[in-house]
Amino acid sequence: GQQVMQIPQYQHVQEGEDFTTYCNSSTTLSNIQWYKQRPGGHPVFLIQLVKSGEVKKQKRLTFQFGEAKKNSSLHITATQTTDVGTYFCAGRYGNKLVFGAGTILRVKS
Amino acid sequence: EAQVTQNPRYLITVTGKKLTVTCSQNMNHEYMSWYRQDPGLGLRQIYYSMNVEVTDKGDVPEGYKVSRKEKRNFPLILESPSPNQTSLYFCASSLSTGVGQPQHFGDGTRLSIL
Numbered sequence: 764g765q766q767v768m769q770i771p772q773y774q775h776v777q778e779g780e781d782f783t784t785y786c787n788s789s790t791t792l793s794n795i796q797w798y799k800q801r802p803g804g805h806p807v808f809l810i811q812l813v814k815s816g817e818v819k820k821q822k823r824l825t826f827q828f829g830e831a832k833k834n835s836s837l838h839i840t841a842t843q844t845t846d847v848g849t850y851f852c853a854g855r856y857g858n859k860l861v862f863g864a865g866t867i868l869r870v871k872s
Numbered sequence: 873e874a875q876v877t878q879n880p881r882y883l884i885t886v887t888g889k890k891l892t893v894t895c896s897q898n899m900n901h902e903y904m905s906w907y908r909q910d911p912g913l914g915l916r917q918i919y920y921s922m923n924v925e926v927t928d929k930g931d932v933p934e935g936y937k938v939s940r941k942e943k944r945n946f947p948l949i950l951e952s953p954s955p956n957q958t959s960l961y962f963c964a965s966s967l968s969t970g971v972g973q974p975q976h977f978g979d980g981t982r983l984s985i986l
Contacts, residue, residue, distance in 0.1 A: 764931055772912065796974065805962060806915065808974035851914060853975075858922060859930065860905070860975065864914035 765790060765856045769863025777871050782839040784866035786852035793855040795835045797826060800865070801848045809837075842870050874899045878963050878978035885953060886986050893948045893981050895963030903966045903973070904946040905930065906938065908959040909980075915962065921946055953985045 769786045776782055786795065794813040798806040810819055812828035812835060819826045825838045835852055849865040876897045885891055897904065905920035907930075917930030921940040935957055937949040946965075950957060960982050964975040 769914070798975075805977040805980050806964075806975070807977070811974065853915075858920065858928070859917060861917070861931070862907070862915040864912060 765854070765859070765861050767852060767854045767861050767863040769852055769866060771866055772864065773867045773869070775869045775871065776842050778844060779841050782842050782846070782868055783836055784850050784852075784868075785834065785836045786854070786863050787834045788854050789833070790856070791832050793857070795828060795832075795855070796853045796860070797835075797837055798851045798853065798862075799848050800851065804848075806851060839868075842868070844870050844872050846870055874976070876963055876965055876976050876978035878961075878981050880981060881979065882982050884984040884986065887954055888952050891950050891953060891983075893950075893961060893963075893983070895946045895948065895978060896944050897946075897963075897965040897976070898944065899965060899967070899976065900943065901965035901976070902943070902968050904940065905964050905975070906936070906946070906948045907962045907964065908932065908957075909962060910959050918948070918961075950983075953983075955985050958983060958985045 767788050796811045797809040800806045816830045817828040823840045827836045849867050851865045852863045853860045879894045902923045906918040907915040909915050916932045918936050919938040921927045962980050963978045966973040966975050
């Protein structure tokens with residue numbers, strides 16, 4: 764079946780450092796969504812990317828969709844303690860949404 | 873308030889005892905789905921439903937059943953639970969599967985099967 768590989772599994776950064784998580788699919792995606800799950804919480808939608816090569820920004824977060832629509836990244840500039848949580852990408856294949864395994868972000872203050 | 877409501881939030885039960893986890897949404901969403909979350913595996917889709925009376929298997933449907941008799945409800949049924957179904961379960965809904973439709977998640981149900 765379709766798979767979305769996400770790396771790294773864990774990232775522990777010092778507050779103020781940057782953070783990036785990457786997602787890769789073996790097949791072309793219709794679109795990709797990103798979610799954040801705070802510890803003990805549920806996933807919350809952040810953004811969706813649809814177009815090849817698309818780049819979107821939300822304050823310190825930058826999302827990119829690859830030219831071939833097979834990979835995506837989320838970059839956080841100057842992390843803060845409020846950024847802690849698990850970040851998931853989710854690729855859409857027809858009517859199914861396939862999630863990556865997630866990247867757990869810990870921020871040391 | 874727009875929301876997806878799951879019940880129960882926590883359940884400890886024994887192998888073989890049938891259980892149902894309810895899910896209800898008040899946003900008139902067409903698309904609903906169930907996921908299980910396990911450490912290191914992310915969220916895996918169990919079943920999804922495009923609309924009333926339309927359901928389909930996700931990636932890990934074995935041991936689960938669902939039904940969609942009404943648009944707002946999408947219960948998850950474990951006919952004969954086993955310990956490997958111990959997990960954190962999320963119900964989610966979206967307006968449709970079209971472009972630009974985010975999934976809205978419930979608060980989750982933590983199931984422990986002994």
